[in-house]
Every structure is written in structure tokens, then in C-alpha cells.
Amino acid sequence: MKGWRKKHPSLFLLFACYVLCLLAAVLVGLGQFAYNRVLYQNGTLETVRLTAADFTLQQMEPMEGGFLTTGGDPQMILTDTERRVDTVRTKMRYRTEPLVETAFYAKPGEPYSVRRMVYAQQRGQDRVYELPAGGRQGLRIDPDSAAGNLLWVDEVILNERRPFYRFFIPSATEGAVLLAGPALLAGGIALCRQGLGALKGRKGVPRND
Amino acid sequence: MHYLDAGISLLALLGLCVFYAQPGRLGAALAPLGAVCTAVLFLMVGGVLGLLLPAAFLFTALCFTLCLFTLARTGPKKALRALRSPGFIFFVGMSALALVWFAVKAPVFSHWDEFSFWGTAVKLMKLSGGLYTTAETGWFWTSTEMPALPLLSWFMQFMGAAFAPWKVYLAYAVLFFAVASALTAPFGKRPVVALGLGLTGVLLPFFFLSPQRITALSPAYLSAYGDLPAGLLFGGALAFYFALRAGGQNGAFALLPLAALALVKDNTFPIALVAAALMAADTLFFCPAGGGVQAKVRKGLLLAGYFAAPLTVYTLWKQHAAFANAHNTVMAGEATGASPFGAAAESAAQLVGVRPRSEDFTRTLSEMWAAFTDGAFSPVSMVGSGLFTALLVLLLFALAILSGKDRGARLRAGLAAGLSTAGFLGFQFVLLTYFAFLNKYEGGLPDYERYSVSYFAGWLVLALLLLGLCARESAPARRSAVQGPPAGQASEATEQKGGRTGRELAAQGLVLLAAVGCTVLFALRVLPGYSVLDYPDRLYDPLRREEAKAGELAALVPEGERTYYIGQGDDGFGWFRTHYYFLPRILDYSGGGGSIRSEAAGEPGEQVLSPRELREYLRENGCTYIYVGAVDDDFVEEYGTLFTDGLHAFEGEPVLYERTDDGDYAPLSP
Numbered sequence: 003m004k005g006w007r008k009k010h011p012s013l014f015l016l017f018a019c020y021v022l023c024l025l026a027a028v029l030v031g032l033g034q035f036a037y038n039r040v041l042y043q044n045g046t047l048e049t050v051r052l053t054a055a056d057f058t059l060q061q062m063e064p065m066e067g068g069f070l071t072t073g074g075d076p077q078m079i080l081t082d083t084e085r086r087v088d089t090v091r092t093k094m095r096y097r098t099e100p101l102v103e104t105a106f107y108a109k110p111g112e113p114y115s116v117r118r119m120v121y122a123q124q125r126g127q128d129r130v131y132e133l134p135a136g137g138r139q140g141l142r143i144d145p146d147s148a149a150g151n152l153l154w155v156d157e158v159i160l161n162e163r164r165p166f167y168r169f170f171i172p173s174a175t176e177g178a179v180l181l182a183g184p185a186l187l188a189g190g191i192a193l194c195r196q197g198l199g200a201l202k203g204r205k206g207v208p209r210n211d
Numbered sequence: 212m213h214y215l216d217a218g219i220s221l222l223a224l225l226g227l228c229v230f231y232a233q234p235g236r237l238g239a240a241l242a243p244l245g246a247v248c249t250a251v252l253f254l255m256v257g258g259v260l261g262l263l264l265p266a267a268f269l270f271t272a273l274c275f276t277l278c279l280f281t282l283a284r285t286g287p288k289k290a291l292r293a294l295r296s297p298g299f300i301f302f303v304g305m306s307a308l309a310l311v312w313f314a315v316k317a318p319v320f321s322h323w324d325e326f327s328f329w330g331t332a333v334k335l336m337k338l339s340g341g342l343y344t345t346a347e348t349g350w351f352w353t354s355t356e357m358p359a360l361p362l363l364s365w366f367m368q369f370m371g372a373a374f375a376p377w378k379v380y381l382a383y384a385v386l387f388f389a390v391a392s393a394l395t396a397p398f399g400k401r402p403v404v405a406l407g408l409g410l411t412g413v414l415l416p417f418f419f420l421s422p423q424r425i426t427a428l429s430p431a432y433l434s435a436y437g438d439l440p441a442g443l444l445f446g447g448a449l450a451f452y453f454a455l456r457a458g459g460q461n462g463a464f465a466l467l468p469l470a471a472l473a474l475v476k477d478n479t480f481p482i483a484l485v486a487a488a489l490m491a492a493d494t495l496f497f498c499p500a501g502g503g504v505q506a507k508v509r510k511g512l513l514l515a516g517y518f519a520a521p522l523t524v525y526t527l528w529k530q531h532a533a534f535a536n537a538h539n540t541v542m543a544g545e546a547t548g549a550s551p552f553g554a555a556a557e558s559a560a561q562l563v564g565v566r567p568r569s570e571d572f573t574r575t576l577s578e579m580w581a582a583f584t585d586g587a588f589s590p591v592s593m594v595g596s597g598l599f600t601a602l603l604v605l606l607l608f609a610l611a612i613l614s615g616k617d618r619g620a621r622l623r624a625g626l627a628a629g630l631s632t633a634g635f636l637g638f639q640f641v642l643l644t645y646f647a648f649l650n651k652y653e654g655g656l657p658d659y660e661r662y663s664v665s666y667f668a669g670w671l672v673l674a675l676l677l678l679g680l681c682a683r684e685s686a687p688a689r690r691s692a693v694q695g696p697p698a699g700q701a702s703e704a705t706e707q708k709g710g711r712t713g714r715e716l717a718a719q720g721l722v723l724l725a726a727v728g729c730t731v732l733f734a735l736r737v738l739p740g741y742s743v744l745d746y747p748d749r750l751y752d753p754l755r756r757e758e759a760k761a762g763e764l765a766a767l768v769p770e771g772e773r774t775y776y777i778g779q780g781d782d783g784f785g786w787f788r789t790h791y792y793f794l795p796r797i798l799d800y801s802g803g804g805g806s807i808r809s810e811a812a813g814e815p816g817e818q819v820l821s822p823r824e825l826r827e828y829l830r831e832n833g834c835t836y837i838y839v840g841a842v843d844d845d846f847v848e849e850y851g852t853l854f855t856d857g858l859h860a861f862e863g864e865p866v867l868y869e870r871t872d873d874g875d876y877a878p879l880s881p
Contacts, residue, residue, distance in 0.1 A: 101749055183730070196716055200713065
């Protein structure tokens with residue numbers, strides 16, 4: 003290792019930065035997992051099973067035991083706006099598979115925004131939404147994005163505990179940043195070392211440093 | 212195994228890279244872009260000669276042969292050692308990842324011009340085995356457009372059984388990664404700069420195509436439009452040239468990307484001339500020919516070659532297109548019939564005040580200025596409006612000039628900056644001429660920011676490249692243009708011994724900062740679930756369903772038969788999509804979509820046809836089938852007698868009707 007480090011200092015620096023950032027990501031995941039479990043322990047997060055009656059519905063009219071979407075933005079807003087939500091599992095049936103299903107969250111008084119939105123993940127027949135670690139308030143589920151669809155809300159489960167491994171899976175954007183970030187960090191460190199070397203007035207600094 | 216053809220084509224390009232990477236040729240980092248451009252030019256010539264498919268097989272065979280020849284002659288170890296370049300390794304890795312990713316996700320076309328040209332042209336080539344200029348379609352416009360991107364896209368799937376849109380996106384991604392690799396070429400000994408430029412190159416599609424945080428799928432890496440590829444190829448060609456010069460070689464190989472650039476889009480052909488002018492000016496003033504008449508003649512030929520290459524391929528293609536298609540004109544409704552040169556002369560005359568400005572010209576000028584300065588309305592990049600993006604580029608130029616090691620380096624950077632800025636103004640003039648005279652529009656200025664990206668992308672790349680070159684600490688090539696070490700492995704002789712200067716470090720830092728900035732902007736602006744990395748597959752479901760339905764109906768139409776299209780309320784997009792889905796069956800132009808009315812109702816794109824006139828049209832044009840995509844009550848009432856069932860079979864889903872012996876049309880079901 004020492005010999006390799008001497009022979010390829012740039013590569014070693016890059017490798018070290020990737021290991022460091024990976025460790026940091028694992029630590030962040032562990033921290034989020036621990037925080038999540040503490041929230042369950044102290045009752046902040048609580049697993050509950052709900053029905054459509056626990057939501058204020060917009061652009062959804064009762065029909066045939068379910069609901070007909072009457073507009074392009076049907077919404078199910080959790081009436082208990084103070085409840086902290088970490089995960090949502092919806093058990094719904096649709097006449098036509100919806101194009102887009104999303105969940106929004108917002109603090110009281112804060113408007114809903116695409117900055118606070120997550121997509122549904124398909125898990126078998128169910129949809130699962132994972133909100134940012136620690137849970138969020140003001141849950142709103144958008145079960146479809148088109149009018150004229152019929153859907154039946156069988157059950158909505160809030161705060162099912164996330165499996166341990168889920169805390170270590172980055173989103174696509176996070177993954178891309180994890181891929182680029184360590185390389186940029188290595189570049190920055192290399193540059194700083196070059197700068198320090200120049201300040202010290204050294205000549206003939208190895209080019210791969 | 213639907214990805215095997217793309218894999219083989221990619222391997223062929225890599226094989227050519229092995230040949231190109233060897234000393235005395237392009238070098239590893241430039242090899243991918245060299246290979247991609249060679250493919251485009253080779254196939255263009257083959258296609259023009261009517262031998263597209265044989266040319267593709269020949270090219271593929273040549274690539275593998277050259278690879279084996281190189282390995283045998285040089286020795287595998289030595290040959291592969293020449294490939295050890297961060298840019299090339301990055302290109303291989305990213306291209307392989309892109310192949311797997313697109314094969315799994317299989318996105319389909321969703322943007323207007325993908326159906327009106329970019330995607331349809333490739334599908335036509337796949338179905339016919341020849342150029343789209345000679346393929347039969349329901350209309351004529353596709354044959355007038357330039358072939359570089361369709362040829363590259365077709366190359367990635369020419370051996371496969373069926374056409375796949377995702378392979379078009381793969382071809383574009385391969386081009387982008389090749390450009391990113393080329394950006395790292397002059398900086399083999401400056402890994403920080405190579406990293407900064409390479410990463411920036413990969414993120415530039417997001418930088419320009421996702422300027423705002425909106426709830427729509429980012430077209431970065433998911434669009435077949437030619438505007439951004441033209442811009443990145445512009446930057447890639449300049450990177451090619453400067454890398455060759457930095458390696459002590461003459462710039463002759465730069466004719467490859469220069470020629471390919473001329474074949475991307477008609478309105479980006481002037482960009483190829485700007486690139487040629489930049490290369491020529493740099494060669495003229497900063498690359499002495501050395502002693503002897505021969506050297507001076509070679510230099511003169513090279514200077515001429517910079518302009519001759521793009522002009523020759525452009526002219527060759529235009530001649531072919533004119534010959535292949537007698538209806539070589541722009542789509543009716545958009546054309547003014549004006550000659551581009553006449554329009555340019557008139558535009559110049561009105562601009563400088565020699566002739567009084569027309570109302571259209573004044574309006575266009577005013578709207579262009581508004582579009583250029585209004586970042587909220589028409590952002591060009593993640594930094595905002597065209598104005599802010601231009602200021603960013605000019606700032607980078609200024610920093611590059613200030614970072615120059617000596618007066619010569621500063622002059623060189625200044626010349627490139629000045630010429631490219633003049634080119635930018637010239638390109639804006641081209642757009643002004645286009646909007647004011649060649650593509651008259653109603654309502655707001657259409658797509659100004661999209662067209663502008665073609666120049667901005669390459670301009671920004673040039674600015675970063677100049678900054679990076681100033682960070683190399685090497686003097687400009689003030690020696691005779693002799694063969695030197697491969698580009699990307701700058702010779703020790705051109706490097707000054709000694710420590711890093713403050714300027715050089717600052718320049719490196721700025722390049723790295725650009726990459727950091729792009730990464731941060733990417734993380735902040737590109738919404739989760741709205742990019743190529745993680746979009747939900749269901750976003751494409753409506754289009755897949757539509758294509759499946761249209762394909763089902765198209766299969767009922769015998770080959771050689773013509774189908775008329777009815778889509779009440781359609782603005783033309785529905786016609787383009789259905790035309791694409793129907794291929795190889797011919798969908799009649801049918802007025803290009805648009806509602807059919809017996810009396811003018813003032814709807815955009817409407818066609819005024821009485822029921823009798825419609826019958827006559829159908830008979831005269833041999834439309835034995837009618838595709839009914841959408842109808843309204845007025846249409847059913849006025850034209851229902853044309854159909855044996857009075858259009859009762861239509862219940863919201865498209866229906867196909869077949870002409871009966873009586874001349875009416877009866878519904879068909881799959």
C-alpha cells in the first residue's frame with residue numbers, strides 16, 4: 003500500500019476521498035436510523051392505519067364505493083396536520099393505472115411545493131412513500147394526476163418502520179453527487195497542497211501531486 | 212438481446228479508439244470524439260452513394276480490423292497502455308453504463324421535433340436501410356434536415372432487428388461523453404483541470420436543458436433535439452484543436468469534428484464556420500510554420516482546410532438532398548420561400564438602417580432582446596437569461612486572459628475570446644434573420660432559448676478550455692508544427708520546470724469551481740424523479756399505450772396502402788406522432804393534422820374542406836384507410852355520411868376505417 007501510495011499519489015488521494023465520503027455517508031445513514039428509532043421510542047412517530055375518512059378530499063367525488071377524480075389534481079390531505087409522518091403505504095385499487103402519484107408535506111402555514119414532494123414507489127400492489135428522515139407534517143397524497151379515474155382507498159398505513167438497509171440507499175441525485183463529490187474533494191485537496199507548496203517556494207513539485 | 216447491436220457498435224467505436232489512441236495520432240482522450248466523427252462522415256458518404264448499409268458494415272469491420280492491426284503491430288500491452296487516460300476510461304465507463312441504463316429503462320420519444328424529424332428520420336433509416344432522404348414518407352420536410360445525429364443514432368442500432376428510441380438517446384449520450392473526454396485531452400498532467408472540465412462536460416446538458424426547477428422531466432440525456440449536441444460538438448471541436456496544438460501536433464485532425472459539426476443542423480452550420488475561423492486565426496498567429504516553402508504551403512493548406520472541410524461536406528449533403536427530393540422546401544405554413552442569403556442581406560440592411568425597418572423586423576428585434584434579457588421567461592442556462600449566461604462566459608474569458616503566463620498566452624486567449632464573441636453576435640444575427648424572414652411566427656418568439664443554446668454551450672466550453680489551458684503553465688506552441696507526443700500527454704519540453712504560479716493555481720481553482728458549481732446546481736435544480744437518473748417508468752405509459760394502439764391499427768393496413776388522418780383539435784403534434792407510429796405504413800399528410808371544418812372557424816391549423824372536397828381528396832390521393840384519432844360533434848354531423856356507421860365505432864379510442872366498394876369507409880377492428 004505504501005509503495006502504491008508513493009507511486010500513484012493522485013490515485014491514492016482519490017481513493018482516500020471516496021473511502022472517506024463513503025464512510026461519511028454510512029455514518030449519516032446510521033445517524034438517521036438511530037434518530038428514526040428514537041422517534042418511534044418516544045412516541046413522535048406512531049404506526050397507524052387509516053381510511054379515506056381520515057383525509058380531506060379534493061377533486062375526488064364518492065362513486066361506486068370509491069372515488070371519481072373530477073380534476074387533474076386530486077388530493078387527499080391528512081386532517082391531522084400536526085401528525086409527523088415518516089412513511090406512507092397506500093393500498094388502493096384503480097380503474098386505470100395512474101400516471102403519477104406523489105406525496106407532499108408542509109409545516110402548518112407553509113404552502114405545498116415541489117421542493118417538498120416525493121414520488122410513490124411500487125411495492126407489490128401497494129405504493130410506498132418515504133419522506134425525508136425524521137418525518138414531516140402536513141401530509142398530502144396526490145393519488146392521480148388526471149380526471150375521470152375511479153379509485154378505491156382500501157387502507158393507508160402511516161409510519162411503517164423502514165427496514166435498516168433503506169437508510170443507506172441514496173436517491174439518484176444523492177448517488178450522482180456521491181460519485182462526483184469525492185473526486186471534486188480530491189481535486190480541491192490537491193490544489194490546496196499545490197498552493198501550500200508554492201507558498202513555501204518549493205521548486206519542481208511532482209506534477210501528479 | 213435487444214441491446215446486442217448497440218453493444219457491437221459501441222465496441223466498434225472503441226476498436227477505432229484503440230487505433231486512434233496510439234502515439235502520433237489523436238491520443239486516448241481525443242480518440243472517442245475522433246471515432247464518433249469518423250463514423251458520421253463515413254456513413255454520410257456511404258449514404259449519399261446509396262450504400263448506407265454496406266458502408267455501416269464496412270465501417271464496423273474496419274474498426275475491428277484496425278484495432279486488431281494495432282494490437283498485433285504495437286503489442287497488446289503497449290497498445291493498451293496508450294489508452295490510459297482519465298478521459299478515455301471515463302468515456303468507456305459512462306458509455307457502458309448508459310447502454311445498460313437505457314436498455315433497462317427504454318425511454319421513448321416524447322418531444323415534438325423527435326416525431327417531426329429527429330426520431331422519425333432514424334426510424335425511416337432503420338426501416339429502409341437507406342438515408343431518410345430517399346425513404347417514402349407521408350410528407351417531405353424530413354428530407355431537408357442534416358444527417359449527423361440521425362446517422363450516429365442509426366449506427367447504434369443498424370444491426371438489430373427492430374428500431375428502438377432508447378438507442379437514439381444512447382447515441383447522443385455517447386457523443387456527450389466523447390466531448391467530455393476531449394475536454395480532458397490537454398490536461399493529462401493536470402488531473403484537477405481534467406476532472407473539472409470532464410465533470411462539467413457531463414453536467415452541461417443539465418446546465419442548459421434544466422435551467423429552472425419545474426415539475427417536468429428534464430430533457431437532459433432524454434432528448435433527441437440537435438441544438439445542444441451542436442453546441443457541445445462546437446466545444447468539442449475546439450477542445451480537439453487546442454489539445455492537438457498543446458501536444459505539439461498540427462491541427463489537421465481537427466477537420467474531423469469540424470466537418471461533423473457542419474452536418475448537425477442547418478442553423479448551426481454557421482457555428483462550424485466560427486469554429487473554423489477560430490482554428491484558422493490561432494494557427495495563423497500563434498503556430499509558426501517554420502522554415503521552408505513546404506512548411507508554409509502546408510500551413511496555407513491547413514488554413515484553407517479549416518473552411519473547406521465544413522463547406523465541402525455541407526455542400527455535398529445539400530446537393531444530395533436536393534437531388535433526392537424534388538420537394539426540397541420548408542413545410543407549408545412556415546416557409547416564406549425566401550433565399551437564406553437574400554434574407555441575410557435584407558436583415559443586415561434593415562439592422563444598420565440602410566433600409567427602413569419593417570414591422571415584423573422591429574417586432575422580432577424587440578422580442579429577441581426581451582428573450583435575451585428575461586431570465587424568468589426564457590432562461591438559457593441555470594445562471595438565468597442569455598444576458599447572464601453571456602456575462603458568465605465573458606467573465607471566464609477575462610479570467611483566462613488574466614491567467615495567461617505571458618503576453619503571448621494572453622493574446623492567444625484574447626483572440627479566441629474576441630473572435631468567439633464576434634461569432635456569438637453573428638449567430639444572434641442568424642437567429643434574427645431566421646425569425647424575421649425565414650420562419651415567420653405568430654404570437655411570442657418561438658424557442659429562442661433553445662436555438663441559442665447551440666452557441667452558448669460551445670462558447671462556455673471554449674471559455675473553460677482557455678482557463679484550463681492557462682492553468683497548464685506551458686507556453687503556447689511557438690515552434691514549428693511537428694509531430695509530437697499524443698495529445699493529452701504534453702511533452703516535458705513544453706512544460707516549464709518549477710513550481711506552480713499563483714495564476715496557474717487560480718485558473719485550476721476556477722475550473723474546479725465550475726465543476727463544483729455545476730454539481731451543486733444539478734443537485735438543487737434537478738428534481739428527484741424528474742431526470743434520466745430516476746424518472747418513474749410510468750411517465751411514458753400514455754405514449755407507450757398510444758403507440759401500441761396505433762401499431763395495432765397500422766398492422767391492419769396492407770403495405771403500400773395510404774391512410775388519411777383525422778384528429779379534431781389536434782395542433783399537428785398528434786399527426787406527427789401517428790405518422791411515426793405508423794411507419795413503414797404511409798400516413799397521408801392530411802393537412803398536417805388540425806381540425807377539418809366545412810367553413811372557416813378561425814382555429815389554428817384548421818383545414819376548410821366540405822364533405823365532397825374531403826371525398827375527392829381521399830380518392831385522388833389514394834387514401835384507402837382513415838385513422839380516426841379524435842372527432843367532435845360538428846365533425847360527426849357534417850362528415851358522418853362518409854362512414855358506413857356514422858362514426859359510432861369511435862368511443863374515445865382511435866379507430867381505423869377501410870374504404871368499401873361504395874366509396875364509404877367502414878370500421879375495422881384488430
